[in-house]
Amino acid sequence: MITIALGCDKAAAALTQFVKDYFDKIGVKYTHLAADDETAAHYPNVAKAVAQSVSKGEASVGILICGTGIGMSMAANKINGIRAAVANDIFSAKFTKLHNDANVLCLGARVIGPELALEIIDTFLKTKFEGERHALRVDMISKLENL
Numbered sequence: 001m002i003t004i005a006l007g008c009d010k011a012a013a014a015l016t017q018f019v020k021d022y023f024d025k026i027g028v029k030y031t032h033l034a035a036d037d038e039t040a041a042h043y044p045n046v047a048k049a050v051a052q053s054v055s056k057g058e059a060s061v062g063i064l065i066c067g068t069g070i071g072m073s074m075a076a077n078k079i080n081g082i083r084a085a086v087a088n089d090i091f092s093a094k095f096t097k098l099h100n101d102a103n104v105l106c107l108g109a110r111v112i113g114p115e116l117a118l119e120i121i122d123t124f125l126k127t128k129f130e131g132e133r134h135a136l137r138v139d140m141i142s143k144l145e146n147l
Contacts, residue, residue: 001029002028002029002060002061002125003029003030003031003058003059003060004023004028004029004030004031004059004060004061004062004063004125005030005031005033005049005050005053005054005058005059005061005062005063006019006020006023006030006031006032006033006034006050006062006063006064006065007032007033007034007046007047007049007050007062007063007064007065007072008034008041008046008064008065008066008109009034009041009042009043009046009065009066009067009071009072010041011066011067011109011110012065012066012067012107012109014109015065015107015109015114015117016032016034016065016109018114018117018118019063019065019114019117019118019121020032022118022121028125031053031058031059033046033049033050033053034046034049043064043066043071043072043075044071044075046064046072047064047071047072047073047075047076047084048075048076048078048079050062050063050064050076050104051075051076051077051078051079051082051084051104052079054081054082054103054104055079055080055081055082060103061103061104061105061124061125062076062082062084062103062104062105063104063105063106063107063121063124064076064084064104064105064106064107065106065107065108065109065117066106066108066109067108067109067110067111068086068108068110068111069086069087069088069106069107069108069111070086070106070108072084072106073085073086073104073106076104076106081103081142082103082104083100083101083102083103083104083138083141084102084103084104084105084106085100085102085104085105085106086106086107086108087102087105087106087107087120087124088107088108088111088112088120089116089120090116090119090120090123093105093120093121093123093124093127094123094124094127096124097124097127097128097129098127098128098129098130098134099130099134099137100134100137100138100141101129101134101138102124105120105121105124107120107121
């Protein structure tokens with residue numbers, strides 16, 4: 001069973017609540033690691049909490065939502081073992097998992113609407129890593145060091 005670490009900043013509180021309601025309705029297990037309202041939540045701290053949960057194996061995948069998804073992605077990718085990607089369309093959500101084995105999905109609440117967000121999330125969660133030639137590249141990413 002998949003478990004999700006979910007986090008957001010204040011710009012994404014409403015969309016995150018919509019996602020939580022959807023997960024509750026379909027029975028997806030998640031842990032919300034940010035404020036439930038629009039109080040200030042610094043996105044680097046939220047991204048770190050979600051990424052560490054995934055990195056430690058406490059969650060299968062992470063979903064981070066901020067205004068654009070970009071800041072969350074940049075912060076989450078600082079954590080070892082994390083491959084976070086912004087996907088504000090279905091094609092990107094599919095191929096970031098299929099080819100890059102992304103383990104954290106980042107969404108932009110100011111970029112997409114709630115129904116599209118659910119379609120992107122469903123695509124991300126249902127797509128499996130293709131492996132084969134892509135496994136070599138994912139392994140190369142994991143071996144990159146700070147320069």
